[in-house]
Amino acid sequence: MHGKVFFIGGGPGDPELLTLKAYKIIKKADVIIYAGSLVNEKILEFARDDAEVYNSASMTLEEIIEIIEDKAKENKIIARIHTGDPSIYGAIAEQMRELDKRGIPYEIIPGVSSLFAAAAALKVELTLPEISQTVIITRPAGRTPVPKREDIEKLAKHRATMCIFLGVHKIREIVDKLLKHYPPNTPVAVVKNASWEDETILQGTLENIVEKVENKGIKRSAIIIVGKILEAKDFKRSKLYNGDFAHGYRQ
Known part of the structure; x- marks a missing residue:
C-alpha cells in the first residue's frame, strides 16, 4: 500500500492566509516537506509534535522524491508545502511526474498566490x-x-x-x-x-x-x-451590480 502526498499552497506568507483544507492536512500529516527558503515557518506550528519535518531548500528533486517514496511505502500522509499557489512557478509538475512513475497517489491543494x-x-x-x-x-x-x-x-x-x-x-x-x-x-x-x-x-x-x-x-x-x-479612478462601473443590467438572478 502507498500513503498519499498533498501538494499544498502555503500562501504568500501570512499564516492566516493558509486555506482551511491545507491547515487540516498539515495538522494530520505524518511527514512535512516544506520549501524553507520561502514558506513562513510559522505554518509548521500547525503540525503534529511527532511529525517528521524536512526543509527542501537545499535538497535536489531526487532527494525529495526518495523521502516521499520511502514514507509513502510506510503508508504515511505527506504534506509537501510550497509557497503561494504551487501551480505558478512551483516546480510541482516534475515531482508529480516522478510520483506517477512510482504509482504514488497525490492531490493538489491550491493556495493564495x-x-x-x-x-x-x-x-x-x-x-x-x-x-x-x-x-x-x-x-x-x-x-x-x-x-x-x-x-x-x-x-x-x-x-x-x-x-x-x-x-x-x-x-x-x-x-x-x-x-x-x-x-x-x-x-x-x-x-x-x-x-x-x-x-x-x-x-x-x-x-x-x-x-x-x-x-x-x-x-x-x-x-x-x-x-x-x-491608479485608475475614472472607470465605468461593472454590469454585475448595475440596476439597468438584467441577468439570471436579477430582472
Whole structure:
C-alpha cells in the first residue's frame, strides 16, 4: 500500500492566509516537506509534535522524491508545502511526474498566490471595465530560459495588466523592455514580501521605478505589477451590480 502526498499552497506568507483544507492536512500529516527558503515557518506550528519535518531548500528533486517514496511505502500522509499557489512557478509538475512513475497517489491543494496578496496590499482590482480585462503573469529569462515568443517586450504589446515574478533584480532591463510599448507615465508597483510583517510597497511609473527599487535595495521576493489599473479612478462601473443590467438572478 502507498500513503498519499498533498501538494499544498502555503500562501504568500501570512499564516492566516493558509486555506482551511491545507491547515487540516498539515495538522494530520505524518511527514512535512516544506520549501524553507520561502514558506513562513510559522505554518509548521500547525503540525503534529511527532511529525517528521524536512526543509527542501537545499535538497535536489531526487532527494525529495526518495523521502516521499520511502514514507509513502510506510503508508504515511505527506504534506509537501510550497509557497503561494504551487501551480505558478512551483516546480510541482516534475515531482508529480516522478510520483506517477512510482504509482504514488497525490492531490493538489491550491493556495493564495503572492500576486493576489500584492494586489490586496495595493488595494487594487487587477481587472477594471474598459481599462484592462487581461492579466499577464510572466517572468524574465534567467538561469531558467523563457520561450522567445514570451519575452516581456513581446508581451508588453498588449498593454494589459502585467504581473512579473522573479525579476526585481532585473528591474532596469525589464523597464527598458516595457517602455517599448507602454507610455513612460504608466503606473508600476513593486511589492516585496506581500502579507509578511516586513511587507514593502514601492509605487511609481516606468520613468522612476528603477531608481526607487535600487535605492531601496530590493533584489528578491518581490512582484512587479504594471498597468493603468494601479491608479485608475475614472472607470465605468461593472454590469454585475448595475440596476439597468438584467441577468439570471436579477430582472
